[in-house]
Amino acid sequence: QVQLQESGPGLVKPSQTLSLTCTVSGGSISSGNYFWSWVRQPAGKGLEWIGRIYASGTTNNNPSLKSRITISVDTSKSQFSLRLSSVTAADTAIYYCARGKIPTGGHLDNWGQGTLVTVSS
């Protein structure tokens, strides 16, 4: 059974860059059957899709976050990463990594436990 685990700083200062990594175990991050996504959830609120990356390195990002997002993959480490620049308090949220299953259209079938990131000085 695949497992995803987020890691990274829990506190980021305003205007700085948020950096998170998701480590994938129990399955191959290089598989052509999956893509790898980031989703976030402010406290008490709903889910917002941030973006995704395929093992090839192709990405799709949420235009609502404009050009602040960079998603990358390191297949040798079985990890993919998120960088979100110029953060503000509005970026405070639980950040989840998730797997998307391509053969069935791309639904998100496995989620990490999530990591809380607070933006504060």
Place this chain on the structure above:
Amino acid sequence: DIVMTQSPDSLAVSLGERATINCKSSQSVLYSSNNKSYLAWHQQKPGQPPKLLIYWASTRESGVPDRFSGSGSGTDFTLTISSLQAEDVAIYYCQQYYSTPITFGQGTRLEIK
């Protein structure tokens, strides 16, 4: 972007009774090439990540109890819990994956009456 709207926002149902949650998309999420609606349902219990219940609008994920069922096509969808159990207390989200950005409904909070 495809806007997903769920109703109701919250719902209280007695144990053993049926719970029904609706989801409407602002445009069709039906792929004509395979006649599949690209709509999933997730369950999120307090302090936990979301968990996939249903994909392709009506296909139950492996291991999900059969009291959970999904229906609908195109723009209108329903998640039904046939006989509510205490462990079903959660927030339920619909999600479209027809196009990017992937979008979610605002969530429906399900409680015991």
